[in-house]
Amino acid sequence: MAATINKDYLFRLIEEERLSYYEVTDGRDVIQENQECDSPQKAIEELTDLFENIEDNQVTVKLCDKNKKERAKGGKGHKYREYKIRLKAKQSDPLGIAGGSVIGYLERINELQRQIDNQKLEREIEELKRKLESKKEENPVLEKGLAILSAYLSKGQPAALAGHNDPPLPAADVETPAAVVKKAIARLAKVDPNLPETLTMLADFAEKKPAEFLAFIPIVKSQL
Numbered sequence: 001m002a003a004t005i006n007k008d009y010l011f012r013l014i015e016e017e018r019l020s021y022y023e024v025t026d027g028r029d030v031i032q033e034n035q036e037c038d039s040p041q042k043a044i045e046e047l048t049d050l051f052e053n054i055e056d057n058q059v060t061v062k063l064c065d066k067n068k069k070e071r072a073k074g075g076k077g078h079k080y081r082e083y084k085i086r087l088k089a090k091q092s093d094p095l096g097i098a099g100g101s102v103i104g105y106l107e108r109i110n111e112l113q114r115q116i117d118n119q120k121l122e123r124e125i126e127e128l129k130r131k132l133e134s135k136k137e138e139n140p141v142l143e144k145g146l147a148i149l150s151a152y153l154s155k156g157q158p159a160a161l162a163g164h165n166d167p168p169l170p171a172a173d174v175e176t177p178a179a180v181v182k183k184a185i186a187r188l189a190k191v192d193p194n195l196p197e198t199l200t201m202l203a204d205f206a207e208k209k210p211a212e213f214l215a216f217i218p219i220v221k222s223q224l
Contacts, residue, residue, distance in 0.1 A: 019063035
């Protein structure tokens with residue numbers, strides 16, 4: 001059974017092994033062939049044009065460094081390759097995720113979750129703004145105080161409260177990454193008696209499948 005490869009790999013084989021002569025079939029009939037021109041570059045150009053305009057999803061390509069007439073004379077030494085080429089990705093997935101991959105689904109879930117969260121925040125912000133406006137109308141004296149408070153929150157600094165003599169807030173202690181990791185491990189050890197094996201397993205998974213590992217992190221965060 002012929003192996004399935006992509007177009008780029010096929011073209012690289014043609015160039016590196018000088019497989020100029022080809023025959024393309026749909027599994028039954030010959031669609032196009034070259035048995036005349038001994039030029040790998042010409043073969044690549046012809047196949048590129050064919051693949052861009054063909055309607056079939058998959059074709060079989062037979063390659064050789066000698067044409068049919070030369071092979072018919074007999075003898076050994078010629079190179080022959082046969083491959084299946086998938087030209088178009090399957091679009092059977094109802095969500096439009098190419099190939100229906102696990103990573104594709106996870107990325108889409110995270111994207112939709114972010115959109116939902118953003119919409120909730122926007123609605124909450126608008127509701128809070130309406131409540132503030134109503135408070136200002138009820139008591140105009142609050143307007144100046146709200147302006148000062150907004151400046152304070154936007155800058156995140158006590159200095160935003162211009163004209164007030166409140167002492168500056170002390171800087172919060174910042175834990176080092178090592179201390180954070182140490183605390184996290186201590187918390188996990190209370191739940192998982194096999195923590196060393198679990199962490200080793202996670203590390204192996206992250207090294208072997210980094211994309212899937214990173215895709216799971218936002219999902220875990222969304223459950224907290």
